[in-house]
Amino acid sequence: MQIVLLSSSAVPIYEQIKTQIRDAIHGGDIAEGAFLPSLRQLAAELRVSIITVTRAYNDLVAEGLARNEHGRGFVVCTVDAAAIRRALSERIDRAVAELVAAGRAARMESDDIIRKVEIEWTRH
Amino acid sequence: MIATFTLFDVRNFATTQPLRMILPLALVVLFGASVPIPGAPIVIAALIASITTSYYFQGDERGMLDTLYAASSISRPAVVIGRYISALIFAAAAVGLGAATTVVMTAVRHQSLSWPLALGMLVAAFGIVSVALAVQLPWFFALGFTRGRPMIYIPVGILSIAGFVAGQTGFLDGSIQITSSGVPLALVSILTVTFC
Amino acid sequence: MDATLISDAVIIQNLLVKRGAFALRDIDVRVPTGFVTGVVGPNGAGKTSLIKALLGLIAPDEGTITLFGAEHPGNRAAQQRIGVVLDRVTAMPEWHVGSIGRRIGPLYAEWDEELFRGLLERFEIPADNRVDALSRGQSVKLSLAMALAHRPQLLLLDEPSSGLDPVARRDLADIIREFMVDPSHTVLFSTHITSELDELADHIIVLNDGLVAFAGMLDELHERFAIVRGRPPFPDEARPATIGLRFESSGVYEALIRTEDTARFGPDTVIDAASTDDVVVHFAEHARSARHSARDGGPAAPGKESNR
Numbered sequence: 001m002q003i004v005l006l007s008s009s010a011v012p013i014y015e016q017i018k019t020q021i022r023d024a025i026h027g028g029d030i031a032e033g034a035f036l037p038s039l040r041q042l043a044a045e046l047r048v049s050i051i052t053v054t055r056a057y058n059d060l061v062a063e064g065l066a067r068n069e070h071g072r073g074f075v076v077c078t079v080d081a082a083a084i085r086r087a088l089s090e091r092i093d094r095a096v097a098e099l100v101a102a103g104r105a106a107r108m109e110s111d112d113i114i115r116k117v118e119i120e121w122t123r124h
Numbered sequence: 125m126i127a128t129f130t131l132f133d134v135r136n137f138a139t140t141q142p143l144r145m146i147l148p149l150a151l152v153v154l155f156g157a158s159v160p161i162p163g164a165p166i167v168i169a170a171l172i173a174s175i176t177t178s179y180y181f182q183g184d185e186r187g188m189l190d191t192l193y194a195a196s197s198i199s200r201p202a203v204v205i206g207r208y209i210s211a212l213i214f215a216a217a218a219v220g221l222g223a224a225t226t227v228v229m230t231a232v233r234h235q236s237l238s239w240p241l242a243l244g245m246l247v248a249a250f251g252i253v254s255v256a257l258a259v260q261l262p263w264f265f266a267l268g269f270t271r272g273r274p275m276i277y278i279p280v281g282i283l284s285i286a287g288f289v290a291g292q293t294g295f296l297d298g299s300i301q302i303t304s305s306g307v308p309l310a311l312v313s314i315l316t317v318t319f320c
Numbered sequence: 321m322d323a324t325l326i327s328d329a330v331i332i333q334n335l336l337v338k339r340g341a342f343a344l345r346d347i348d349v350r351v352p353t354g355f356v357t358g359v360v361g362p363n364g365a366g367k368t369s370l371i372k373a374l375l376g377l378i379a380p381d382e383g384t385i386t387l388f389g390a391e392h393p394g395n396r397a398a399q400q401r402i403g404v405v406l407d408r409v410t411a412m413p414e415w416h417v418g419s420i421g422r423r424i425g426p427l428y429a430e431w432d433e434e435l436f437r438g439l440l441e442r443f444e445i446p447a448d449n450r451v452d453a454l455s456r457g458q459s460v461k462l463s464l465a466m467a468l469a470h471r472p473q474l475l476l477l478d479e480p481s482s483g484l485d486p487v488a489r490r491d492l493a494d495i496i497r498e499f500m501v502d503p504s505h506t507v508l509f510s511t512h513i514t515s516e517l518d519e520l521a522d523h524i525i526v527l528n529d530g531l532v533a534f535a536g537m538l539d540e541l542h543e544r545f546a547i548v549r550g551r552p553p554f555p556d557e558a559r560p561a562t563i564g565l566r567f568e569s570s571g572v573y574e575a576l577i578r579t580e581d582t583a584r585f586g587p588d589t590v591i592d593a594a595s596t597d598d599v600v601v602h603f604a605e606h607a608r609s610a611r612h613s614a615r616d617g618g619p620a621a622p623g624k625e626s627n628r
Binding site: 128129131132135136139140183186187188189190191192193194195196197198199200 | 404
């Protein structure tokens with residue numbers, strides 16, 4: 001899986017890793033029962049400390065998205081379809097809240113925002 | 125382990141500081157041959173060998189080898205003993221050369237060297253080397269070459285003075301004129317040390 | 321002895337190491353197996369002394385060092401599981417790079433000549449060169465190759481990045497990361513470049529003036545400390561809570577504080593996150609002004625703090 005990090009972001013690295021893996025699981029990019037990349041291997045590839053990845057993985061385990069098969073690695077858990085839908089819906093809610101806040105700060109009207117969304121939608 | 129270290133040590137010395145091995149041996153022959161006292165080459169060899177021990181430590185310092193030894197599988201005691209043996213090996217070579225020079229020179233000069241005296245010389249040589257090493261090694265291991273270096277002059281100085289005094293007081297058999305031996309010995313040592 | 325069963329590769333207790341006028345003291349730290357621990361501090365803080373004591377090159381005046389569960393020094397099996405990279409390569413200047421394996425291989429129980437050669441090739445160090453003909457970057461990589469070739473479990477590095485260009489620094493970091501993919505491996509490195517720590521270290525030991533100012537996970541460091549900045553007047557009753565307090569010429573002050581002490585500073589102050597650099601610098605400044613005031617005979621009066 002391809003994780004891309006932003007070093008200058010206010011979001012801590014482990015949080016970014018967690019989010020990207022979570023999205024990949026919810027989006028179906030990593031199958032149930034598949035192994036997450038080796039913790040240490042991922043740390044070496046992403047050029048971050050081992051503890052950073054450990055923290056991300058442990059958080060994912062706490063969320064129920066993965067489990068630690070000692071000695072063999074971290075495995076993606078059976079995903080609850082309803083939970084995925086809920087998580088994705090929450091993600092949208094979060095994005096909308098941020099969008100609205102940004103629009104208000106820029107003193108834009110809701111129509112301007114909606115237009116921007118439509119333009120962006122057609123682009124992808 | 126000790127053997128492994130000694131082998132490494134001697135090979136290292138021979139290949140990285142060959143001049144420091146050859147020159148002192150050459151001096152053994154040179155000075156040994158020039159001093160007219162039979163058996164002198166042997167004692168001179170012992171003196172020179174005592175000084176060259178320090179070069180092993182200089183090598184260590186130049187290559188930071190004490191760190192290498194610390195992280196290797198050779199234990200510290202084995203390093204110390206192995207180094208002692210390396211020094212003894214060189215001493216044996218030097219004294220052996222001294223003995224050969226003695227044989228040659230006594231023949232060339234038509235001198236005679238009685239066996240007891242020859243034996244006495246060898247014992248003295250052995251004594252000199254053992255004492256010098258026993259004193260120097262802990263000193264160098266503790267301080268390293270640079271800080272321990274001035275120390276070299278001490279045993280050399282003592283031995284030269286002892287030789288001189290022994291000659292003056294007639295402590296040794298009067299048939300051997302060791303009176304003048306103190307001076308050449310001191311000269312040899314100072315030259316050897318300053319050379320390097 | 322299975323290293324993976326031992327949770328701390330190194331345990332240092334009560335260590336006292338005197339070097340002339342300087343002393344490393346009250347050192348109680350652990351280096352956990354499977355992680356990278358960085359030792360950071362200003363020059364003269366004692367980083368090199370600590371590493372030398374770990375190697376057995378300096379005998380401690382007091383205290384114990386436990387290496388892989390065995391008392392150190394004294395355990396040969398443990399001793400040879402250490403790989404070292406110091407500021408100068410541990411090889412004689414005259415040696416040819418290619419001959420190193422042949423020379424020192426016998427001194428190790430597990431020298432892998434093929435691995436050594438492979439590393440030389442990968443690091444692009446010509447085997448025909450003499451050791452004294454190598455550039456700084458090549459020397460460090462050679463040290464690393466020599467350290468890795470006998471398959472150590474613990475890699476000790478003393479300021480390995482000093483004198484390296486950014487490319488070489490990146491290479492060094494990558495090699496360390498590769499080494500860490502094996503969970504039985506441990507790295508301890510010292511540096512005064514705090515950005516290196518942020519990228520590489522899991523745990524950190526902040527040394528200052530011979531004492532441990534902080535030891536723990538890197539994240540903990542950032543959680544435990546904060547920076548406070550404010551305009552005058554400075555709340556004098558909060559002075560004991562400050563570390564490395566400094567005043568600008570304008571009277572604005574800045575100090576490192578523990579997070580739990582933020583309440584002691586009023587609403588007109590700014591609380592900022594403390595970077596690793598902030599921690600190191602402020603502890604160093606604190607020690608320095610303590611030394612100055614001890615010299616001048618008494619606690620530092622306001623205005624004696626360092627002014628910019």
